[in-house]
Amino acid sequence: MAALGALRSCWAPARLLTGSAHHSNRLVLCQQTSIKRHFSNNKILVELDEATGVAVMKMKNPPVNSLSLDFLTEFSITLEKLEMDRGCRGLILTSASPKIFSAGLDIMEMCGKSAEHYGEFWRAVQEMWLKLYGSNMVTIAAINGSSPAGGCLMALCCDYRIMADNPKYAIGLNETQLGIVAPFWFKDTMSNVVGNRVTEQALQLGQMFPAPEALKFGLVDQLVPEEKVQSTAASVMAQWLTVPDHARQITKSMMRKQTTDKLVNNREADIKNFVSFITRDSIQKSLQVYMERLRQRKQ
Numbered sequence: 206m207a208a209l210g211a212l213r214s215c216w217a218p219a220r221l222l223t224g225s226a227h228h229s230n231r232l233v234l235c236q237q238t239s240i241k242r243h244f245s246n247n248k249i250l251v252e253l254d255e256a257t258g259v260a261v262m263k264m265k266n267p268p269v270n271s272l273s274l275d276f277l278t279e280f281s282i283t284l285e286k287l288e289m290d291r292g293c294r295g296l297i298l299t300s301a302s303p304k305i306f307s308a309g310l311d312i313m314e315m316c317g318k319s320a321e322h323y324g325e326f327w328r329a330v331q332e333m334w335l336k337l338y339g340s341n342m343v344t345i346a347a348i349n350g351s352s353p354a355g356g357c358l359m360a361l362c363c364d365y366r367i368m369a370d371n372p373k374y375a376i377g378l379n380e381t382q383l384g385i386v387a388p389f390w391f392k393d394t395m396s397n398v399v400g401n402r403v404t405e406q407a408l409q410l411g412q413m414f415p416a417p418e419a420l421k422f423g424l425v426d427q428l429v430p431e432e433k434v435q436s437t438a439a440s441v442m443a444q445w446l447t448v449p450d451h452a453r454q455i456t457k458s459m460m461r462k463q464t465t466d467k468l469v470n471n472r473e474a475d476i477k478n479f480v481s482f483i484t485r486d487s488i489q490k491s492l493q494v495y496m497e498r499l500r501q502r503k504q
Protein backbone atom coordinates (compact mmCIF):
# COMPACT_ATOMS: atom_id res chain seq x y z
CA MET A 206 0.00 0.00 0.00
CA ALA A 207 2.83 2.37 0.93
CA ALA A 208 4.58 1.66 -2.39
CA LEU A 209 1.39 2.33 -4.30
CA GLY A 210 0.91 5.52 -2.27
CA ALA A 211 4.40 6.75 -3.12
CA LEU A 212 3.86 5.99 -6.81
CA ARG A 213 0.64 7.98 -6.78
CA SER A 214 2.40 10.79 -5.01
CA CYS A 215 5.06 10.97 -7.72
CA TRP A 216 2.39 11.20 -10.38
CA ALA A 217 0.39 13.78 -8.50
CA PRO A 218 2.10 16.96 -9.78
CA ALA A 219 1.47 15.97 -13.40
CA ARG A 220 -2.02 15.03 -12.48
CA LEU A 221 -2.49 18.37 -10.79
CA LEU A 222 -1.23 20.28 -13.81
CA THR A 223 -3.38 18.45 -16.30
CA GLY A 224 -6.10 18.36 -13.66
CA SER A 225 -6.30 22.10 -13.27
CA ALA A 226 -6.53 22.79 -17.01
CA HIS A 227 -9.05 20.02 -17.26
CA HIS A 228 -10.94 21.30 -14.25
CA SER A 229 -11.06 24.87 -15.43
CA ASN A 230 -12.70 23.66 -18.68
CA ARG A 231 -15.08 21.68 -16.59
CA LEU A 232 -15.73 24.66 -14.39
CA VAL A 233 -17.07 26.61 -17.35
CA LEU A 234 -19.29 23.70 -18.15
CA CYS A 235 -20.24 23.40 -14.53
CA GLN A 236 -21.72 26.84 -14.44
CA GLN A 237 -24.37 25.46 -16.75
CA THR A 238 -24.68 21.90 -15.47
CA SER A 239 -22.91 20.43 -12.50
CA ILE A 240 -21.19 17.18 -13.40
CA LYS A 241 -21.79 14.65 -10.68
CA ARG A 242 -21.12 10.96 -10.83
CA HIS A 243 -22.95 8.57 -8.55
CA PHE A 244 -21.53 5.25 -7.32
CA SER A 245 -24.24 4.02 -5.03
CA ASN A 246 -25.09 0.63 -3.66
CA ASN A 247 -27.74 -0.20 -1.12
CA LYS A 248 -25.55 0.74 1.87
CA ILE A 249 -23.42 3.60 0.65
CA LEU A 250 -24.33 6.62 -1.47
CA VAL A 251 -21.50 8.38 -3.26
CA GLU A 252 -21.69 11.58 -5.23
CA LEU A 253 -18.46 12.63 -6.93
CA ASP A 254 -18.36 16.20 -8.15
CA GLU A 255 -16.05 16.16 -11.14
CA ALA A 256 -15.57 19.91 -11.06
CA THR A 257 -14.12 19.95 -7.54
CA GLY A 258 -12.78 16.37 -7.34
CA VAL A 259 -14.69 15.88 -4.07
CA ALA A 260 -16.74 12.80 -3.28
CA VAL A 261 -19.41 12.83 -0.59
CA MET A 262 -19.89 9.36 0.84
CA LYS A 263 -23.07 8.86 2.85
CA MET A 264 -23.43 5.80 5.02
CA LYS A 265 -26.90 4.33 4.76
CA ASN A 266 -27.34 1.21 6.85
CA PRO A 267 -30.50 1.71 8.93
CA PRO A 268 -31.35 1.94 11.72
CA VAL A 269 -27.99 3.05 13.16
CA ASN A 270 -25.29 2.61 10.47
CA SER A 271 -23.76 -0.30 12.35
CA LEU A 272 -20.66 -1.69 10.68
CA SER A 273 -21.71 -5.19 9.63
CA LEU A 274 -19.54 -7.48 7.52
CA ASP A 275 -21.58 -6.60 4.42
CA PHE A 276 -21.37 -2.90 5.13
CA LEU A 277 -17.62 -2.98 5.74
CA THR A 278 -17.08 -4.91 2.53
CA GLU A 279 -19.07 -2.38 0.51
CA PHE A 280 -17.29 0.45 2.28
CA SER A 281 -13.82 -0.82 1.42
CA ILE A 282 -14.75 -1.56 -2.20
CA THR A 283 -16.19 1.94 -2.62
CA LEU A 284 -13.18 3.57 -1.01
CA GLU A 285 -10.81 1.60 -3.22
CA LYS A 286 -12.75 2.76 -6.28
CA LEU A 287 -12.48 6.39 -5.25
CA GLU A 288 -8.81 6.00 -4.33
CA MET A 289 -8.02 4.73 -7.82
CA ASP A 290 -10.08 7.45 -9.50
CA ARG A 291 -7.71 10.17 -10.67
CA GLY A 292 -10.58 12.66 -10.70
CA CYS A 293 -11.18 12.25 -6.98
CA ARG A 294 -8.93 14.16 -4.54
CA GLY A 295 -11.13 14.56 -1.49
CA LEU A 296 -13.65 12.53 0.47
CA ILE A 297 -16.34 13.78 2.85
CA LEU A 298 -17.66 10.97 5.03
CA THR A 299 -21.09 11.42 6.58
CA SER A 300 -24.34 9.67 7.44
CA ALA A 301 -27.38 9.61 5.17
CA SER A 302 -29.59 9.85 8.25
CA PRO A 303 -28.83 12.59 10.75
CA LYS A 304 -28.74 11.80 14.50
CA ILE A 305 -26.48 8.77 14.06
CA PHE A 306 -23.14 8.99 12.27
CA SER A 307 -22.42 5.32 13.00
CA ALA A 308 -23.17 3.05 16.00
CA GLY A 309 -19.82 1.34 15.49
CA LEU A 310 -19.19 -2.32 14.84
CA ASP A 311 -22.30 -4.42 14.49
CA ILE A 312 -22.45 -6.20 17.83
CA MET A 313 -24.50 -9.00 16.30
CA GLU A 314 -21.49 -9.89 14.13
CA MET A 315 -19.57 -10.56 17.35
CA CYS A 316 -22.22 -12.66 19.13
CA GLY A 317 -22.96 -16.36 18.78
CA LYS A 318 -21.10 -16.87 15.48
CA SER A 319 -18.34 -19.27 14.43
CA ALA A 320 -14.62 -18.60 14.88
CA GLU A 321 -14.35 -18.51 11.08
CA HIS A 322 -16.98 -15.78 10.90
CA TYR A 323 -15.24 -13.71 13.58
CA GLY A 324 -11.98 -13.99 11.62
CA GLU A 325 -13.63 -12.83 8.40
CA PHE A 326 -15.39 -9.99 10.19
CA TRP A 327 -12.21 -8.77 11.88
CA ARG A 328 -10.27 -8.83 8.60
CA ALA A 329 -12.98 -6.58 7.13
CA VAL A 330 -12.66 -4.18 10.09
CA GLN A 331 -8.89 -4.07 9.59
CA GLU A 332 -9.33 -3.49 5.86
CA MET A 333 -11.68 -0.55 6.41
CA TRP A 334 -9.18 1.03 8.81
CA LEU A 335 -6.14 0.45 6.58
CA LYS A 336 -7.92 1.98 3.60
CA LEU A 337 -9.40 4.97 5.37
CA TYR A 338 -6.44 5.79 7.64
CA GLY A 339 -4.02 5.18 4.76
CA SER A 340 -6.00 7.12 2.17
CA ASN A 341 -4.14 9.48 -0.13
CA MET A 342 -7.24 11.63 -0.48
CA VAL A 343 -8.07 14.50 1.84
CA THR A 344 -10.64 12.95 4.18
CA ILE A 345 -13.13 14.98 6.22
CA ALA A 346 -15.67 13.51 8.63
CA ALA A 347 -18.95 15.42 8.66
CA ILE A 348 -20.26 14.00 11.93
CA ASN A 349 -23.98 14.61 11.88
CA GLY A 350 -24.88 12.45 14.87
CA SER A 351 -23.60 10.12 17.58
CA SER A 352 -20.52 8.14 16.89
CA PRO A 353 -19.53 5.47 19.41
CA ALA A 354 -16.60 3.03 19.12
CA GLY A 355 -16.06 1.92 15.49
CA GLY A 356 -17.98 5.03 14.35
CA CYS A 357 -15.57 7.20 16.30
CA LEU A 358 -12.67 5.24 14.81
CA MET A 359 -13.89 6.08 11.30
CA ALA A 360 -14.07 9.78 12.18
CA LEU A 361 -10.62 9.66 13.79
CA CYS A 362 -9.18 8.16 10.59
CA CYS A 363 -10.08 11.34 8.71
CA ASP A 364 -7.81 14.36 8.35
CA TYR A 365 -10.37 16.77 9.83
CA ARG A 366 -13.58 16.38 11.85
CA ILE A 367 -16.60 18.69 11.82
CA MET A 368 -19.38 17.79 14.24
CA ALA A 369 -22.96 19.01 14.64
CA ASP A 370 -23.15 21.33 17.63
CA ASN A 371 -25.67 19.32 19.60
CA PRO A 372 -24.87 18.08 23.13
CA LYS A 373 -27.17 15.09 22.55
CA TYR A 374 -24.62 13.74 20.05
CA ALA A 375 -21.62 12.01 21.56
CA ILE A 376 -18.45 10.49 20.24
CA GLY A 377 -15.82 8.24 21.79
CA LEU A 378 -14.25 4.82 22.06
CA ASN A 379 -16.61 3.27 24.62
CA GLU A 380 -15.45 -0.35 24.27
CA THR A 381 -14.78 -0.94 27.97
CA GLN A 382 -18.44 -0.11 28.66
CA LEU A 383 -19.28 -3.23 26.65
CA GLY A 384 -16.72 -5.29 28.59
CA ILE A 385 -14.40 -5.39 25.57
CA VAL A 386 -11.09 -3.72 24.81
CA ALA A 387 -10.21 -1.26 22.06
CA PRO A 388 -7.43 -2.92 20.01
CA PHE A 389 -3.99 -1.27 19.82
CA TRP A 390 -4.69 0.32 16.43
CA PHE A 391 -7.94 1.94 17.67
CA LYS A 392 -5.92 3.23 20.63
CA ASP A 393 -3.08 4.49 18.42
CA THR A 394 -5.50 6.27 16.07
CA MET A 395 -7.06 8.15 18.99
CA SER A 396 -3.74 8.86 20.64
CA ASN A 397 -2.39 10.36 17.40
CA VAL A 398 -5.28 12.83 17.47
CA VAL A 399 -5.68 13.78 21.16
CA GLY A 400 -2.47 12.54 22.80
CA ASN A 401 -1.64 9.79 25.23
CA ARG A 402 -3.08 11.20 28.47
CA VAL A 403 -6.56 11.96 27.14
CA THR A 404 -6.62 8.60 25.34
CA GLU A 405 -5.53 6.64 28.39
CA GLN A 406 -8.27 8.08 30.57
CA ALA A 407 -10.97 8.02 27.90
CA LEU A 408 -10.27 4.40 26.94
CA GLN A 409 -10.21 3.09 30.49
CA LEU A 410 -13.51 4.79 31.26
CA GLY A 411 -15.05 4.00 27.86
CA GLN A 412 -15.91 7.68 27.76
CA MET A 413 -18.41 9.12 25.30
CA PHE A 414 -17.84 12.86 24.80
CA PRO A 415 -20.87 15.07 24.11
CA ALA A 416 -20.07 17.38 21.16
CA PRO A 417 -18.87 20.39 23.24
CA GLU A 418 -16.56 18.12 25.30
CA ALA A 419 -15.29 16.46 22.14
CA LEU A 420 -14.23 19.87 20.87
CA LYS A 421 -12.60 20.75 24.19
CA PHE A 422 -10.45 17.61 24.13
CA GLY A 423 -9.58 17.90 20.43
CA LEU A 424 -11.48 14.78 19.40
CA VAL A 425 -13.19 16.96 16.80
CA ASP A 426 -11.82 20.09 15.15
CA GLN A 427 -14.92 22.20 14.77
CA LEU A 428 -18.57 22.35 15.88
CA VAL A 429 -21.13 23.96 13.62
CA PRO A 430 -24.94 24.13 13.61
CA GLU A 431 -26.40 20.89 12.36
CA GLU A 432 -27.62 22.36 9.07
CA LYS A 433 -24.14 23.69 8.29
CA VAL A 434 -22.15 20.48 8.73
CA GLN A 435 -22.07 19.59 5.02
CA SER A 436 -21.42 23.09 3.70
CA THR A 437 -18.62 23.63 6.24
CA ALA A 438 -17.07 20.32 5.24
CA ALA A 439 -17.16 21.44 1.60
CA SER A 440 -15.45 24.76 2.35
CA VAL A 441 -12.78 23.20 4.61
CA MET A 442 -12.18 20.66 1.84
CA ALA A 443 -11.69 23.43 -0.72
CA GLN A 444 -8.99 24.95 1.52
CA TRP A 445 -7.18 21.63 1.96
CA LEU A 446 -7.28 21.02 -1.78
CA THR A 447 -5.30 24.20 -2.45
CA VAL A 448 -2.21 22.34 -1.15
CA PRO A 449 -0.38 20.38 -3.89
CA ASP A 450 -1.40 16.73 -3.62
CA HIS A 451 2.06 15.20 -3.72
CA ALA A 452 3.43 17.30 -0.84
CA ARG A 453 0.36 16.77 1.34
CA GLN A 454 0.22 13.04 0.61
CA ILE A 455 3.88 12.41 1.43
CA THR A 456 3.45 14.38 4.66
CA LYS A 457 0.34 12.42 5.63
CA SER A 458 2.04 9.13 4.91
CA MET A 459 5.10 10.20 6.93
CA MET A 460 2.85 10.97 9.93
CA ARG A 461 0.77 7.78 9.72
CA LYS A 462 3.06 5.08 8.32
CA GLN A 463 4.47 3.92 11.64
CA THR A 464 0.94 3.39 12.96
CA THR A 465 -0.34 1.53 9.88
CA ASP A 466 2.82 -0.61 9.63
CA LYS A 467 2.20 -1.93 13.14
CA LEU A 468 -1.02 -3.55 11.95
CA VAL A 469 0.19 -4.43 8.43
CA ASN A 470 3.05 -6.42 10.00
CA ASN A 471 0.78 -8.14 12.54
CA ARG A 472 -2.50 -8.67 10.76
CA GLU A 473 -2.79 -12.43 11.22
CA ALA A 474 -1.76 -12.28 14.88
CA ASP A 475 -4.29 -9.49 15.46
CA ILE A 476 -7.07 -11.61 13.91
CA LYS A 477 -6.08 -14.60 16.03
CA ASN A 478 -6.07 -12.42 19.11
CA PHE A 479 -9.52 -11.03 18.32
CA VAL A 480 -10.99 -14.49 17.69
CA SER A 481 -9.61 -15.92 20.90
CA PHE A 482 -10.85 -12.87 22.86
CA ILE A 483 -14.35 -12.68 21.40
CA THR A 484 -15.04 -16.43 21.70
CA ARG A 485 -14.50 -16.37 25.48
CA ASP A 486 -17.71 -17.18 27.35
CA SER A 487 -17.26 -14.17 29.63
CA ILE A 488 -16.96 -11.79 26.65
CA GLN A 489 -19.96 -13.28 24.88
CA LYS A 490 -21.94 -12.85 28.09
CA SER A 491 -20.87 -9.19 28.41
CA LEU A 492 -21.97 -8.44 24.84
CA GLN A 493 -25.34 -10.12 25.40
CA VAL A 494 -25.90 -8.14 28.59
CA TYR A 495 -24.99 -4.91 26.76
CA MET A 496 -27.43 -5.65 23.90
CA GLU A 497 -30.13 -6.44 26.45
CA ARG A 498 -29.47 -3.12 28.21
CA LEU A 499 -29.80 -1.30 24.87
CA ARG A 500 -33.15 -2.97 24.22
CA GLN A 501 -34.43 -2.21 27.73
CA ARG A 502 -33.36 1.41 27.48
CA LYS A 503 -35.53 1.65 24.38
CA GLN A 504 -38.55 0.21 26.20
Ligand SMILES: CCCCCCCC/C=C\C/C=C/C(=O)SCCNC(=O)CCNC(=O)[C@H](O)C(C)(C)COP(=O)(O)OP(=O)(O)OC[C@H]1O[C@@H](n2cnc3c(N)ncnc32)[C@H](O)[C@@H]1OP(=O)(O)O
Pocket residue numbers: 268269271305307308309310311312313351353354355356379380383385386387388478479482496499500503
Ligand atom coordinates in the same frame (compact mmCIF):
# COMPACT_ATOMS: atom_id res chain seq x y z
C1 LIG B 1 -6.37 -8.37 25.07
C2 LIG B 1 -6.69 -7.48 23.93
C3 LIG B 1 -7.71 -8.11 23.06
C4 LIG B 1 -8.17 -7.18 21.95
C5 LIG B 1 -9.39 -7.76 21.32
C6 LIG B 1 -10.15 -6.74 20.59
C7 LIG B 1 -11.61 -6.86 20.83
C8 LIG B 1 -12.28 -5.61 20.40
C9 LIG B 1 -13.53 -5.87 19.76
C10 LIG B 1 -14.30 -4.97 19.21
C11 LIG B 1 -14.15 -3.51 19.21
C12 LIG B 1 -15.54 -2.94 19.15
C13 LIG B 1 -15.86 -1.86 18.54
C14 LIG B 1 -17.28 -1.43 18.43
O1 LIG B 1 -17.57 -0.60 17.62
S1 LIG B 1 -18.47 -2.18 19.41
C15 LIG B 1 -19.97 -1.28 19.13
C16 LIG B 1 -20.15 -0.20 20.14
N1 LIG B 1 -21.35 0.55 19.88
C17 LIG B 1 -22.15 0.99 20.82
O2 LIG B 1 -21.92 0.82 21.99
C18 LIG B 1 -23.39 1.70 20.35
C19 LIG B 1 -24.59 1.15 20.96
N2 LIG B 1 -25.78 1.85 20.48
C20 LIG B 1 -26.22 3.03 20.99
O3 LIG B 1 -25.64 3.62 21.87
C21 LIG B 1 -27.47 3.58 20.40
O4 LIG B 1 -28.12 2.53 19.72
C22 LIG B 1 -27.25 4.73 19.44
C23 LIG B 1 -26.82 5.98 20.21
C24 LIG B 1 -26.24 4.42 18.36
C25 LIG B 1 -28.62 5.04 18.74
O5 LIG B 1 -29.61 5.24 19.70
P1 LIG B 1 -31.15 5.22 19.25
O6 LIG B 1 -31.36 6.11 18.11
O7 LIG B 1 -31.94 5.47 20.50
O8 LIG B 1 -31.38 3.74 18.68
P2 LIG B 1 -31.56 2.39 19.50
O9 LIG B 1 -30.65 2.35 20.68
O10 LIG B 1 -33.00 2.18 19.75
O11 LIG B 1 -31.03 1.33 18.45
C26 LIG B 1 -31.80 0.93 17.32
C27 LIG B 1 -31.54 -0.53 17.04
O12 LIG B 1 -30.16 -0.69 16.66
C28 LIG B 1 -29.53 -1.65 17.51
N3 LIG B 1 -28.13 -1.29 17.67
C29 LIG B 1 -27.62 -0.16 18.16
N4 LIG B 1 -26.28 -0.16 18.11
C30 LIG B 1 -25.92 -1.33 17.56
C31 LIG B 1 -24.66 -1.92 17.24
N5 LIG B 1 -23.50 -1.31 17.45
N6 LIG B 1 -24.66 -3.15 16.69
C32 LIG B 1 -25.82 -3.80 16.45
N7 LIG B 1 -27.04 -3.29 16.73
C33 LIG B 1 -27.09 -2.06 17.28
C34 LIG B 1 -30.32 -1.54 18.81
O13 LIG B 1 -30.16 -2.70 19.58
C35 LIG B 1 -31.72 -1.39 18.29
O14 LIG B 1 -32.17 -2.66 17.83
P3 LIG B 1 -33.69 -3.14 18.03
O15 LIG B 1 -33.96 -3.11 19.50
O16 LIG B 1 -33.74 -4.51 17.45
O17 LIG B 1 -34.51 -2.13 17.28
